[in-house]
Amino acid sequence: MEKASALLFSGVRVDRKRFAREIARFQQPKKEPDDLEGIADAAPEALPEVKANKKEKKRKRKDKDSSDAVEGFSVFKTSESLSSILERNALEATSAEKKDVEKEIEKASILRKKYGIHISGHGVPPPLESFAELSSRYNCKPYILSNLSQLGFREPTPIQRQAIPVLLSKRDCFACAPTGSGKTLAFLCPMLMKIKPGLKNGVKAVVLCPTRELAAQTARECKKLAKGRKFYIKLMTKELSRCGDFEKMPCDVIISTPLRLDFAICKRKLDLSRVKYLVLDEADKLFELGFVEQIDSVVKACSKTTVVRTLFSATLPETVEKLASTVMVDAVRIIIGRKNSASEMIKQNLVFAGSEKGKLLAIRQSFSECLNPPVLVFVQSKERAKELYKELAFDGIKVDVIHADLSQQQREDAVDNFRSGKTWILIATDVVSRGMDFKGINCVINYDFPESAAAYIHRIGRSGRAGRPGEAVTFFTEEDKPFLRNIANVMAASGCEVPSWILALPKLRKRKHHPQRDSISTIPDDGAW
Numbered sequence: 001m002e003k004a005s006a007l008l009f010s011g012v013r014v015d016r017k018r019f020a021r022e023i024a025r026f027q028q029p030k031k032e033p034d035d036l037e038g039i040a041d042a043a044p045e046a047l048p049e050v051k052a053n054k055k056e057k058k059r060k061r062k063d064k065d066s067s068d069a070v071e072g073f074s075v076f077k078t079s080e081s082l083s084s085i086l087e088r089n090a091l092e093a094t095s096a097e098k099k100d101v102e103k104e105i106e107k108a109s110i111l112r113k114k115y116g117i118h119i120s121g122h123g124v125p126p127p128l129e130s131f132a133e134l135s136s137r138y139n140c141k142p143y144i145l146s147n148l149s150q151l152g153f154r155e156p157t158p159i160q161r162q163a164i165p166v167l168l169s170k171r172d173c174f175a176c177a178p179t180g181s182g183k184t185l186a187f188l189c190p191m192l193m194k195i196k197p198g199l200k201n202g203v204k205a206v207v208l209c210p211t212r213e214l215a216a217q218t219a220r221e222c223k224k225l226a227k228g229r230k231f232y233i234k235l236m237t238k239e240l241s242r243c244g245d246f247e248k249m250p251c252d253v254i255i256s257t258p259l260r261l262d263f264a265i266c267k268r269k270l271d272l273s274r275v276k277y278l279v280l281d282e283a284d285k286l287f288e289l290g291f292v293e294q295i296d297s298v299v300k301a302c303s304k305t306t307v308v309r310t311l312f313s314a315t316l317p318e319t320v321e322k323l324a325s326t327v328m329v330d331a332v333r334i335i336i337g338r339k340n341s342a343s344e345m346i347k348q349n350l351v352f353a354g355s356e357k358g359k360l361l362a363i364r365q366s367f368s369e370c371l372n373p374p375v376l377v378f379v380q381s382k383e384r385a386k387e388l389y390k391e392l393a394f395d396g397i398k399v400d401v402i403h404a405d406l407s408q409q410q411r412e413d414a415v416d417n418f419r420s421g422k423t424w425i426l427i428a429t430d431v432v433s434r435g436m437d438f439k440g441i442n443c444v445i446n447y448d449f450p451e452s453a454a455a456y457i458h459r460i461g462r463s464g465r466a467g468r469p470g471e472a473v474t475f476f477t478e479e480d481k482p483f484l485r486n487i488a489n490v491m492a493a494s495g496c497e498v499p500s501w502i503l504a505l506p507k508l509r510k511r512k513h514h515p516q517r518d519s520i521s522t523i524p525d526d527g528a529w
């Protein structure tokens, strides 16, 4: 991660000469009563960071949007929240006004408690009580409310209640909420409310996702929410990134993987200097080494001083927060429930299968006894995905497979067929473990033990979405045993029963588990058949 940190944002710097006056202003000591609010509401593990943040220099951006592009990140921004109004008007406010504001703060605090919302950062705007507040508080255009209603979304989910007001007040934001809890809408809704459609001003918003499938899904969701307004929402396809004429093409929102966007920036001169809104979805994945250079390039290209940067994921390790905080300005941190935990809607089980052969027997037996499609089966590599597919297809089950060796069209078909019910069982590598919203998956089977607790949380999070119940079964063999504890901790934290001997296993320093496994085959290795 250190190497990543050195590489990432290496080109970023603030023009100190140019912003000398502002820097001097913000270096002056300033009373911050709102931090107390953050501490009171913060999740227990967030507290040390809140304290640490207090010691940091507070940076603010200019009040008004400015199209001035600087190389690097800037600097000033003010959010007009209740708490900052309280601070500003402390002296003049009448006692009646003060009481009103105090009441509002208390109301916000009660709402946060009710929905398990933990925040840190100063001057955090109160959560939404309902979607109707989008218009009463933020002047939301009717088309968005009408689209929300058509999508059947009656109430905001907890992450939407808090993240939408934070992003509408133009604050940078780290958001961590369970899988299937509506994070996509939490960043798309304020994004569409904040930008204006039209040919002028080029690209206004960028959403980065780690896989093409997730980028395509997010683009579709964005179009649904934007229905009725003439937004140009572009999914960055391979063809577009290689041949797109971005100077002529109207484009308000780009949704892309890092590689394709970086390619378009470098080779097709895609101009992102007027982007107002940058989302890194599945941020912890994007901050892994393979993506770092491309993320750096995109972040630098989004050079508008007032760009709002936001990171979303169901798992946000501290290392990622630390790295990202070097580029975030005056950010708000939102955690729903417990940080880095699995959705409580999923019933989780561990199954000892002994050996690789035992796993094949166990999955066959479970499908023959009770197959309740749709079922998603994860394996650790594309080779193993192909092997398991051969075995199960031979059993005459409606099974399909998805992995990185397939063409784009084959991957899209696999996803579509699974969504439409043509495929009952989808065997997959981790290409679809994050973000994919396959509605109504009944069971996720971790045929191969996941490489980490984070991978486990995302994989099983393909079921139990949007308040529906789900189930997850994880096979383990002798060689997986030393890694059981990490997963068992996640299970216990979300209320599942775990045998005590597993929780008593020694802690492991090694985080990732990628064992060499025997191939998946019914044919014995000794060739006796």
Ligand SMILES: Nc1ncnc2c1ncn2[C@@H]1O[C@H](COP(=O)(O)OP(=O)(O)OP(=O)(O)O)[C@@H](O)[C@H]1O
Binding pocket: 152, 153, 154, 155, 156, 157, 160, 177, 178, 179, 180, 181, 182, 183, 184, 185, 313, 314, 434, 435, 436, 437, 439, 461, 462, 465, 466
């Ligand atoms: N307010 C809402 N009311 C009801 N359903 C909602 C609401 N917001 C989103 N949903 C639905 O919840 C499901 C999960 O949403 P989404 O895919 O955004 O989850 P997520 O938190 O991003 O999950 P992941 O961490 O796996 O990416 C989707 O089917 C979405 O349509």
